[in-house]
Amino acid sequence: MLANPRRAKPRAPEVAAERDLVVEDAATGFCGAVVGLEKSYSGDLVRLEDRRGATRVFLMLPAAFLIDGRAVTLVRPRTRGPQAATTTASGSRAAPRSRARTARASRIFVEGVHDATLVERVWGADLRAEGVVVESLDGLDNLAARLEEFGPAAHRRAGVLVDHLVAGSKEMRLTGEVGEHVLVCGHPYIDVWEAVKPASVRIAAWPRIPRGTDWKTGICRELRWGTPQDGWRRVLAGVHDFRDLEVDLLRSVEELIDFVTAAADDT
Numbered sequence: 001m002l003a004n005p006r007r008a009k010p011r012a013p014e015v016a017a018e019r020d021l022v023v024e025d026a027a028t029g030f031c032g033a034v035v036g037l038e039k040s041y042s043g044d045l046v047r048l049e050d051r052r053g054a055t056r057v058f059l060m061l062p063a064a065f066l067i068d069g070r071a072v073t074l075v076r077p078r079t080r081g082p083q084a085a086t087t088t089a090s091g092s093r094a095a096p097r098s099r100a101r102t103a104r105a106s107r108i109f110v111e112g113v114h115d116a117t118l119v120e121r122v123w124g125a126d127l128r129a130e131g132v133v134v135e136s137l138d139g140l141d142n143l144a145a146r147l148e149e150f151g152p153a154a155h156r157r158a159g160v161l162v163d164h165l166v167a168g169s170k171e172m173r174l175t176g177e178v179g180e181h182v183l184v185c186g187h188p189y190i191d192v193w194e195a196v197k198p199a200s201v202r203i204a205a206w207p208r209i210p211r212g213t214d215w216k217t218g219i220c221r222e223l224r225w226g227t228p229q230d231g232w233r234r235v236l237a238g239v240h241d242f243r244d245l246e247v248d249l250l251r252s253v254e255e256l257i258d259f260v261t262a263a264a265d266d267t
Helices: 113-130 140-150 170-174 215-223 228-237 247-261
Strands: 014-016 022-025 031-040 043-049 055-059 065-067 070-075 107-110 133-136 158-162 182-186
Touching: 031 055, 107 113, 107 140, 107 247, 113 133, 113 228, 113 247, 140 158, 140 170, 158 247, 182 247, 215 228
Parallel strands: 014 070, 107 133, 107 158, 158 182
Antiparallel strands: 022 031, 022 065, 031 043, 043 055, 065 070
């Protein structure tokens, strides 16, 4: 006599990932509201925000989420995704979607690629709306030559974002005489990585690195993050919006944006 065939496990119902839908990630227990959908090489992603404002991204795998304790499969809404965010990652009110503004003559200069990438991650929407271009100096030692080439003027201002801008530092010396129509703003941290809140990269605090040791190399060794390239991937993955950054960096970038967008007849 043949045994009864094994009953197929019922499929989890599909639920459209509409904005503000509250779900729980079954694997981690993270519970939050849907605030966005993204795509990756691994598949569709959903971004959830919990009641404290923390956000995390999860793959939309079958039966990977819970609603009222029951497993569900999140899917993209058939007609439209979650409503457009009302604020940008910087916390500013989002402008109606339109073509980016023609680039202004004014510029914001930052020390390196990591600085530029973090600025884009948080202020990218604001900068595109205002037509502000951010350029990497590839080192603050290049500032004087770059400003001479750029030629700041009343209609073409230059904002400069500087790491470790503290009294007596090399950075303070290099930016001491930048000339007219240039504004230098900075933060006290040795590197822009350190301007990311420790909790956002899941550490208690940024380690103190002895003088004479490359800071990023020392950080990665202390935290067992591998190479500086590995460490950078961790840092960038921890930054979603302005809440992941220290106030000194936030204040400086906002001041620079205000400065370069106030230039007279900037086109």
